[in-house]
Amino acid sequence: MMPGPMGPEARAEAARLSAIFEGLGAQPVDTSILQPADVLLDLYGEDIRARAYVTADPLRGEMMLRPDFTVPVVRAHMDEGGDPARYSYAGEVFRRQETDPARPIEFLQVGFEIFGGEPAQADAEVFATISGALEGLELRPATGDIGILMAAVRGLKTSEARKGALLRHVWRPRRFRALLDRYGARTPLPAHKKALLAAADPFEGAGPALGLRSRREVEARLATLRAEADTRPLSEEEMALVDMILDLRETAPNVLSALRDIAVDMPAIGDAVTGLTRRLDAMSARGIDVDALPFEGSFGRTTLEYYDGFVFGFQSPTRADLPPVATGGRYDALTRHLGRGRAVPAVGGVIRPELAVQIREGRA
Amino acid sequence: MTIRLGVPSKGRLMEKTFDWFGARGLTLRKRGNDREYAGVVEGIDGVELALLSAGEIPRELAAGRLHLGVTGSDLVREKVAGWDLRLRELAQMGFGGADLVIAVPQGWVDVDTLDDLDAVAAAFRRDHGFRLRIATKYHRLTREFLREHGVADYQLVDSQGATEGVVRNETAEAISDITSTGETLRANGLKILSDGMIHSSQATLFRSSTAEWSEAHRATLDALEDKLGL
Numbered sequence: 044m045m046p047g048p049m050g051p052e053a054r055a056e057a058a059r060l061s062a063i064f065e066g067l068g069a070q071p072v073d074t075s076i077l078q079p080a081d082v083l084l085d086l087y088g089e090d091i092r093a094r095a096y097v098t099a100d101p102l103r104g105e106m107m108l109r110p111d112f113t114v115p116v117v118r119a120h121m122d123e124g125g126d127p128a129r130y131s132y133a134g135e136v137f138r139r140q141e142t143d144p145a146r147p148i149e150f151l152q153v154g155f156e157i158f159g160g161e162p163a164q165a166d167a168e169v170f171a172t173i174s175g176a177l178e179g180l181e182l183r184p185a186t187g188d189i190g191i192l193m194a195a196v197r198g199l200k201t202s203e204a205r206k207g208a209l210l211r212h213v214w215r216p217r218r219f220r221a222l223l224d225r226y227g228a229r230t231p232l233p234a235h236k237k238a239l240l241a242a243a244d245p246f247e248g249a250g251p252a253l254g255l256r257s258r259r260e261v262e263a264r265l266a267t268l269r270a271e272a273d274t275r276p277l278s279e280e281e282m283a284l285v286d287m288i289l290d291l292r293e294t295a296p297n298v299l300s301a302l303r304d305i306a307v308d309m310p311a312i313g314d315a316v317t318g319l320t321r322r323l324d325a326m327s328a329r330g331i332d333v334d335a336l337p338f339e340g341s342f343g344r345t346t347l348e349y350y351d352g353f354v355f356g357f358q359s360p361t362r363a364d365l366p367p368v369a370t371g372g373r374y375d376a377l378t379r380h381l382g383r384g385r386a387v388p389a390v391g392g393v394i395r396p397e398l399a400v401q402i403r404e405g406r407a
Numbered sequence: 408m409t410i411r412l413g414v415p416s417k418g419r420l421m422e423k424t425f426d427w428f429g430a431r432g433l434t435l436r437k438r439g440n441d442r443e444y445a446g447v448v449e450g451i452d453g454v455e456l457a458l459l460s461a462g463e464i465p466r467e468l469a470a471g472r473l474h475l476g477v478t479g480s481d482l483v484r485e486k487v488a489g490w491d492l493r494l495r496e497l498a499q500m501g502f503g504g505a506d507l508v509i510a511v512p513q514g515w516v517d518v519d520t521l522d523d524l525d526a527v528a529a530a531f532r533r534d535h536g537f538r539l540r541i542a543t544k545y546h547r548l549t550r551e552f553l554r555e556h557g558v559a560d561y562q563l564v565d566s567q568g569a570t571e572g573v574v575r576n577e578t579a580e581a582i583s584d585i586t587s588t589g590e591t592l593r594a595n596g597l598k599i600l601s602d603g604m605i606h607s608s609q610a611t612l613f614r615s616s617t618a619e620w621s622e623a624h625r626a627t628l629d630a631l632e633d634k635l636g637l
Contacts, residue, residue, distance in 0.1 A: 088538070089562055090554050093547075141488045141547070211529060211559070218525070218557030235519040235601065250513030253596045254574040256531060264517040264530065 048150035048397040049135065056396035057133045060153040063176045064131035069155055072132045074115035080105035082114060086349065086380065096137050108137035112154055113349070113374070114381065117389065120158050121382045127159035130391075147397075156391030158378070163318060165390050166353040166373060167325035173357065173369050173392040174331065180402050182357040182368055186295070187342025189213060190352040190373070191302065191315045195288055198311020199281055201226065202274050204267060216344050223285065228276035239265075240272055284309050291340030295323055298338040322353060349377040353390065359402045368402065369394040408623035409455045410631075413467055413476035416444055416458035420610060423502040424477050427610075431635050451634060453627040462486075464613075469493045471617035474624065475631075481507050481585065481608035485545045494613045498637055503610035505585045507545055509552075509603035510592050512574055512581075520602050521556045524581070528560040531580065542566035542579035545605070549583040552605045571595040 047053065065071060081104070083091050095110040109115060112132050120128060133153040140146045155172055157165040174184065196209045205226050212219040224230045239245050245265060252258045284305055291298050302316045323333045343354030352373030359365060371392025379386035414435065415421045425435045434449040435456055446456035459467065464478035465486040477500065483490050511518050518527055528539040539561045543549050546563050553561065564579050571591050573579040585608070586592050589599060612635075614628075 084538075084562070088559050089550055092563075093550055093554075144489070144492075208526070208529075212557060215557040215559070221522070221557075233520065239516065239519075245516050246514075249516045250596050250598075252514040253512040254580050255535065255577050256512070256515065256527070256580055258514065260530065260534060261515060261517055264527065267526075268517060 048147040048395075050397070052400045053151050053397035056400050057151050057153050060176050060394055060396060060399075061131055061133045064129075064153070064155045064172070067129065067155075067172060069129040069131035072112075072116055072119050072130045074109065074112060074119065074132065074134070076109055076135070076137075077106045078109045078115060079103065080107045082118075082381070083107055083110070086114065086377070093141055094139055096139055110138060111136055112152060112393070113377070113391070116154070116156055116391075117374075117378055117381045120387065120389075121378070121385065125159075126387065127157060127165070130154075130156045130158070132156075151396050152393050153396055154391055154393040156389060158387045158389045160388070162352070162373070162388055162390070163321035163325045165388070166322045167329050167331070169371060169390050169392050170326060170353075170355055171329040171331055173355075173371060173394060176394065177357060177369060177399060180359065180368065180399060182402075183337075183360045185337055185339060185342055185356045185358065185367075187339050187354045188315065188319055188352060189343055189350055189354055190318065191312055192285075192288055192340065192344075193351060194312045194315040195285055195309060198309055199277060199285075201277055202270065204271065205274065214344055216341065223277075223282065226274075226277050227279075227282040229282075232272065236268065236272075240269060280308065288312075288340045291338065293338060295333050295336040295338045298340075299323065318352075343372060349374045351376045355392070359398075362402055362405065365398055365401065366395070368398045408621055408627070409453045410474040410624050410627050411455050411457055411472070411618075412448065413457045413459045413464045413473040413478075414446075415461040415464070415477065420461055420477075420503055421458070424500070424610065427500050427502070428635075433634060451627075451631055453623075454631060465490075465494075468613055468615040469617065471615050471619065474615055474618045474620070474628070476613050476615070477610055478613065479503055479505070479608045480611045481505070481545065481548070481606050483611070483613060484606060485548050488547075493617050494615060496611055497614050497632070498612040498635065500610040500612060503608070505587045505608050507548060507583065507585055507605040507608060508589075508592075508599045509541070509549075509581060509583050509605065510586075510597040510599050513593075513596050513598045515598075518600070520600060521553075521558055524600060524603075525556075525558040525560075528558065532560045538562040539581065540564045540579040541581045541583055542570050542573040543583035544568075544570070545583055545585075548605050556602075571597060 080097055096108040098106050100106050116130055116132060135149050136152050137149050140148055155169060157169055193210060193213060196206055199206060208222055212222060287305055291301060299319060306313050306316050327333045343350050350372035354372035356367040357369040358367045369392055373390040375386060375388045378389050414424045428435045432450050435446060437446045444458040446458050448454040448456050461478045462482060464476040465483045467473045468476045469487045483494060487493060518524060531539040541561050542564050544567050549563060566573055570582050570584040572595060573582060
């Protein structure tokens with residue numbers, strides 16, 4: 044019989060992984076299974092309701108069965124943690140499945156997180172630790188860096204409003220693309236907007252102002268739309284550079300040389316590229332074969348929207364039907380959000396022990 | 408072996424369903440007095456009629472307690488997770504038409520598309536400190552639609568009736584609701600987003616894939632499908 048997501052084999056694997064992480068100085072964190080729903084909803088938006096079980100407590104309001112450990116671990120660190128700090132955790136997480144009954148609704152996760160420290164070193168330490176813990180499974184790594192795309196957006200020669208809109212949708216590739224195409228004048232202004240901006244009185248025949256969103260707010264948006272219409276389109280050159288970053292799919296050294304070329308025309312990504320160089324050096328120093336390491340410019344953009352730097356995953360090439368055995372990345376912005384202004388650089392990775400067991404048994 | 412057919416137990420939906428089967432040579436009627444929720448099917452053997460609330464029929468089909476059922480395609484999509492694995496559409500019946508749409512106040516002259524709604528949601532959250540509220544009873548359909556179109560910074564609030572009035576009452580900023588002509592929406596100062604059509608619904612005859620389908624059941628279904636011209 045197949046080892047279950049919560050069976051003794053998975054639990055033994057979780058214990059083995061925890062021992063590795065604790066042996067590296069990680070402090071074990073224990074978090075509640077029931078988490079306040081408002082924090083998760085604020086962070087992930089309404090989509091989290093499709094993925095997490097929601098329940099209600101008469102005194103505390105809506106609660107969620109933890110869909111992952113990231114939020115509770117960040118909160119624990121913000122309340123009492125030092126700098127740098129290493130944490131490990133192990134336990135069950137819960138995921139609603141609305142489409143595929145074959146996917147587990149409850150499974151174990153074991154994680155390793157570093158708060159603070161030098162970013163390139165911390166990234167390399169997390170990656171090498173996860174990679175080392177899964178040695179022998181012959182998993183294929185995938186890496187990326189959302190920070191490079193974000194730096195490219197921040198460096199565009201255009202309005203802050205456009206940059207803000209693009210940054211907000213970095214994790215929603217379809218809307219990001221639609222915005223980029225509009226800002227680059229690849230798609231024309233819709234007829235409704237043309238008519239609206241040409242109208243002498245845009246409110247003519249509009250009907251009453253209803254609800255909380257005031258007339259003043261509508262006027263403010265009209266001003267934004269007018270300013271947007273007056274903003275020059277992104278240049279073909281800048282559009283092409285962003286597309287090049289999104290389409291990168293090569294070994295890390297080749298990507299690095301491509302990015303250095305792009306940085307000549309787009310100096311704004313310079314620091315992020317230097318950061319990538321440092322990270323690859325630090326990974327190499329920890330014995331990772333960076334010459335063969337795959338890198339994708341778009342990797343990590345469709346997962347939960349909090350990774351904003353280094354991202355990685357490990358998948359079995361022979362069991363492509365399984366989800367990735369391990370995933371992780373850097374989430375500095377999340378700590379700023381949860382720390383109410385106080386930010387700590389943070390990077391971490393998480394392993395699903397039952398998948399590691401399945402792959403190991405398949406290989407035996 | 409009889410197969411169980413579930414149809415709406417009251418109102419125009421029931422009458423139209425009876426008419427639809429009647430036009431194909433099958434007489435559906437309530438048994439005994441008007442309060443009874445059992446019925447008879449004349450014109451074919453082996454089909455048992457159950458009269459149920461249209462809202463319960465999707466669940467009964469998914470659980471396999473009904474072999475066949477007539478209900479709105481919107482209700483099936485909303486209430487049955489992975490509905491296409493558990494049910495199959497046998498016939499769209501051409502009545503009970505209604506569209507599930509996203510509507511916003513007419514005073515929002517700056518909003519015509521989902522793209523606008525998304526931009527407004529971002530500004531609203533910044534200005535008001537909470538996510539823009541969309542009132543609906545169709546949570547799953549609305550959430551999937553908005554996710555697919557990359558709309559963020561909104562929240563769904565539950566509204567089980569008189570949804571058109573929530574904006575006026577300031578308990579939501581926008582709605583996702585069923586409309587057939589749009590008249591009620593307009594009367595309540597709302598307008599439909601030009602790309603805000605989530606699902607165009609109509610009364611549909613569904614077949615349960617999870618119900619027991621023995622040889623005898625299948626033979627009855629074949630005979631029924633012949634009668635109905637399916």
